[in-house]
Amino acid sequence: DGEDITEFLDLSTAKRINTEVKRVNVDFPIWVINNLDLEAKRIGISRQSLLKMWIAQRLDEISLSKDEEIV
Numbered sequence: 001d002g003e004d005i006t007e008f009l010d011l012s013t014a015k016r017i018n019t020e021v022k023r024v025n026v027d028f029p030i031w032v033i034n035n036l037d038l039e040a041k042r043i044g045i046s047r048q049s050l051l052k053m054w055i056a057q058r059l060d061e062i063s064l065s066k067d068e069e070i071v
């Protein structure tokens with residue numbers, strides 16, 4: 001019902017799920033790297049952060065569109 005239940009939780013032992021990191025390597029043409037760097041600089045974040053953000057957004061969009069298909 002939107003109530004705050006944090007007083008009942010032991011946050012010192014809380015764990016976030018799906019936060020394990022796995023390194024991947026992706027090769028891009030130079031022009032893609034240059035454009036990624038320009039966009040990252042424009043919004044003030046690193047290239048890696050930009051890629052993570054864009055990929056996460058796209059996966060969220062895909063997930064939402066799949067949910068809409070089911071309804």
